[in-house]
Amino acid sequence: MATMKDVARRAGVSTATVSRVLNGHSAPTPETRARVLAAVEALEYRPNVLARSLRVHSTQTLGLVISDLLNPFFAEIARAVEDEARKHGYVVIFGNADENVEQQERYVRTLLDRRVDGLLVCPATDDDGWVSEVSARNVPLVLLDRRIDVGGAPVVNADGAAALRELAAHLVKLGHRRIGVISGPEDTSTGRERLHAFNDALRSLGHPVAPDLVTHGDFRRRSGADAASWLLGRPEPPTVLVAMDNLMGLGALEELRRLGRRIPDEVGLAIYDDQPWFPLFEPAITVVAQPTEEMGGAAVRSLLALINGEQPAEVHLDARLIVRASCGERL
Amino acid sequence: MATMKDVARRAGVSTATVSRVLNGHSAPTPETRARVLAAVEALEYRPNVLARSLRVHSTQTLGLVISDLLNPFFAEIARAVEDEARKHGYVVIFGNADENVEQQERYVRTLLDRRVDGLLVCPATDDDGWVSEVSARNVPLVLLDRRIDVGGAPVVNADGAAALRELAAHLVKLGHRRIGVISGPEDTSTGRERLHAFNDALRSLGHPVAPDLVTHGDFRRRSGADAASWLLGRPEPPTVLVAMDNLMGLGALEELRRLGRRIPDEVGLAIYDDQPWFPLFEPAITVVAQPTEEMGGAAVRSLLALINGEQPAEVHLDARLIVRASCGERL
């Protein structure tokens, strides 16, 4: 691989001049410029990013730690993040935390060691041990999807309260009174907030959720199936299941199929997070959809603002209800 | 951030000694070692990976270029790759080519510029312009899923021939004679190979595919829907649709739903690639499943072997047929 020195030699100038030409600095003569560019061409010179980064303390790299790449919600986020980052000339390094705090912490450290210019994290849980390390190295940090109580880091997420209110009204209107909730973990903000928003909505409609019909999963498929199984085994089983995440929803659906329950006649189902295949189920699934693409894009933009020393921008988008057929029409 | 020099000063030794302790080199005295480690601890020293990489010409980083992160097949691959890489102490940088040759080429270049130690590519098409650049910088390369004719680079993929033979037999046994095929692009190895294997199988069963029932999509959802629409509009429409990729399969299913065709009574459907939700459709979808996890893992292992100067290992795993209900039971 040709280095800058080689280019300089061939163009008959110093490396400083080569650097200036390549970075559009100050003003080398048009002739010098041409000679340098010719040499670059001839030698197929490509700058060594490592050397440059070492010198200028910036890697044009963003770190993204997500909970689970196999969760289509996070895959969409990852995709959007990568897309927006690329538009701004940044590259993204991903880390998969697997909904696991230790692995998340390891990855944060790895990414910091790689000298990312900024960090995007979808926290696995409320645990914030890793944050101190990030701020100690003062690397800009943006929290994505899930919030944790930590000073300074802006949060980009989708607010589901309004959509959940609509969902509650929808279910009540259809005559559902025993509503089973498959909530996320209590130690995640999304787990808590969705449940509370939904509870509040039902209460204000005069139909508070029965406490024995609320279960907590872990945002994974298996836990959704288990929760559904448990809920349907109650003495007075629910007439509809609300899963607060797409994987748990999938698990619940799986269990309903396994038990042979007809949807929505025997049990209704609503899921938080939309997926391209949800409309294709029989019946099509009623969902609360999050604007994943916008979330990813906004998160990157907030992070870049932070990196450029600008005001950190908090962004709260709105989730929205998409009524399909899976909750029935029992007016 | 503390540097090695700081550690050296605090421990009263030279940076060379610090380096030796940290890398387990030769043999510093136990006492020196202890002093150095204490200093490292006290200063919370973390080595600068950039500097190290610059010096030793190795970044412990792998590049992965995939066609589409939103395609669950590739998401699974990405996940598996990241997992295996981490086990070996490597970090993965992803690039999303979006089934787009130029973007793929740009990403390959970006990853090379980042000095990845090895490159894993799922080629978007047969185009191999980018390969020369990789070999020019002699960076180890492993092709994943799709093959292109290029010397040297080992391929890791799944062979679907046997499974497609089984599928052909299954369909014929169920009485299907007009079989519509939604194939992948002709300029991808997977597109060609799956179609040819399936054709061969049917021919040898005495029921060759009617040429007017073969269409080519682009491995995306939309093209699957269009293809299904076209096939079902033929004068003598097929009694079953075979989609050679999960996204096109989803598109075909979407179109069948839109047209209100009952599956499998009016039209059957089989899809190449399994997905967790395919068994949950009504009826459950018959599929050819690829061992994605093994593919990702094997690809990483082959790449690491190459990096270590060992023999490049080609790996061909087997896809397998999973019969469910979507092709009917019309014996």
Added chain:
DNA sequence: GCCGTGCGTGTATTCGATTACACGACCCGG
């Protein structure tokens, strides 16, 4: 008492860029 040997450590170079500073050429005003 001398010399080789081996071991632990330090000195100084290197990886490949960026950039502060200095220098020489040239032009212009007084």
Added chain:
DNA sequence: CCGGGTCGTGTAATCGAATACACGCACGGC
């Protein structure tokens, strides 16, 4: 004709580690 400004370019330090080589010291054999 000389002092000062501008402009283009080169010199050399720097980023933070790894490592070739050299050095000093202790030890053992003759």
